[in-house]
Amino acid sequence: MEVELKFQSETRHIEFVTEVSDSLSKLVGFNETDRHRIALAVSESVANAVRHGNQFDTHKEVQVTFTATSDALQISVSDQGDGFDHSSLPDPRAPENLHKPGGRGVFIILNVMDSVGFNRMDGSMEVWMEKRLNL
């Protein structure tokens, strides 16, 4: 099953997207802990797309595509921003960064999902992620 959502760059849409994420996670058969992890990763990536990617420009869209299979949920989150190089992001766990306010979103996504990819294209940025059922 594939579900595609497109919406303006506003954080108020995050709750709806995480509700869709939770419904699809249930459908695949994830337990409550993994459903929470997936919703968190989706929420973080959409928040990044709205805030850092599209910079709250409501003329720009965020697109989220969920692909549910029998044993996994794949999610793609795209924005219309300039993108970023995830490998250059500082480690928020480093002692010098621990007390800094931000910089944890991508790190959390990388930690709670099984696979995460970043595709920087001309005029857009896609974060792709997957969670697999532990059968």
Next chain:
Amino acid sequence: MKIEQRQVDGVSILSISGKITIGEGDIKVREKVADLLENGSNKLLMDIEGVNYIDSSGLTELVNCHSKTSDRGGQLKLLNPTPKVAELLFVTRLNSVFETFHDEGDAVASFA
């Protein structure tokens, strides 16, 4: 998201329930802590047993509140994080920033 406040032995206990997320609970937490610090309270204990969801923006607010409280010569500690929140504190190593308790009496006594 709801915050209830009470005072025990000079410690301001904030019982928070609901979500601390971008645009939802993060600003309420910030305003409540700023208000307490403004009024001279700097022994702050956040009871987050009722927080069922926190994201990186929520963590950012907790870190900001911790820093502002320290700047005022005070301390901000956490009480009763749920396993989900505790996992996030562990993954981000913020468990090394926040002193965390599972018993209110022990937490209050630690401010003495």
